[in-house]
Amino acid sequence: MEDYPKSVEEFVEHLSFLSKMTSEITALDKEFLIVTKLFTIAKDFSVKIEPEDLALYQTLGPSFQGLKVRSSNVVSHLQNNFD
Secondary structure, three states, rough: OOOOOOOOHHHHHHHHHHHHHHHHHHHHHHHHHHHHHHHHHHHHHOOOOOOHHHHHHHHHHHHHHHHHHHHHHHHHHHHHHHH
């Protein structure tokens, strides 16, 4: 979060966004697991994977982990402010 909410409405909107993001990350976690399994199966059966697809897959893990860490940090920071 680069800017702090400047009004109660912005703060409520931000809380709604965080709530939605948290539930979306749970769903994305499941999708990420499916993609990982598919790439593992392709590798196990020596299925040819285009270099572009492999490059995207190799960046997916670190990018998704970074998103999860950042969103978790924002939620933790917000919870600490309420305590």
